[in-house]
Amino acid sequence: MVEDSLMENEEQITREIKHPFWATDEKTQIICQFHYSDGRVMEAAVSDTEEGNPDWKEIIDTFGTEAIDASTEKFATERENARKLKEQQQKESEDRAKADALFTVKLEAFEIPEIKNSTDRVSKSRIRKAKSIMEVQVLTTALYMKEIQDGDTE
Numbered sequence: 001m002v003e004d005s006l007m008e009n010e011e012q013i014t015r016e017i018k019h020p021f022w023a024t025d026e027k028t029q030i031i032c033q034f035h036y037s038d039g040r041v042m043e044a045a046v047s048d049t050e051e052g053n054p055d056w057k058e059i060i061d062t063f064g065t066e067a068i069d070a071s072t073e074k075f076a077t078e079r080e081n082a083r084k085l086k087e088q089q090q091k092e093s094e095d096r097a098k099a100d101a102l103f104t105v106k107l108e109a110f111e112i113p114e115i116k117n118s119t120d121r122v123s124k125s126r127i128r129k130a131k132s133i134m135e136v137q138v139l140t141t142a143l144y145m146k147e148i149q150d151g152d153t154e
Contacts, residue, residue: 013037014036015034015035015036016035016036017033017034017058018032019075020063021071022068022069022072027065028047028048029045029047030045030046030056031044032044032059101133106127109136110124112144114143114144114147115127115140115144115147117147123146127139
């Protein structure tokens with residue numbers, strides 16, 4: 001790839017430019033990484049100037065605009081895929097939290113003595129099969145009211 005020599009403490013440090021992509025749609029700025037032989041990696045935004053930027057010229061001469069276009073497309077695709085993956089993971093996490101909360105509410109409903117001791121198997125089954133917290137609350141309230149009424153008439 002591209003190598004450049006720098007003198008530092010009388011040691012020769014080389015630089016390789018990697019992963020250039022357009023930072024703007026106008027193609028006036030390039031983001032790339034400078035990998036130095038001493039292990040340093042620096043991300044840089046490189047623009048052309050009126051006086052001429054030697055880094056810009058080196059990148060364009062080495063990679064060419066077509067390769068930078070392809071690299072930019074690849075970077076955009078990877079970024080979009082990462083965004084979609086994060087979005088999917090977040091949705092799965094939210095779904096898991098909702099399911100956990102629903103399960104907890106169902107457990108709490110069956111801790112109520114009137115619900116736990118009820119002989120109305122159909123209503124208890126409906127509470128177990130409920131798909132939302134609101135449904136659990138409505139069904140639990142209905143069964144609770146029924147059990148209280150039945151208890152008052154006895």
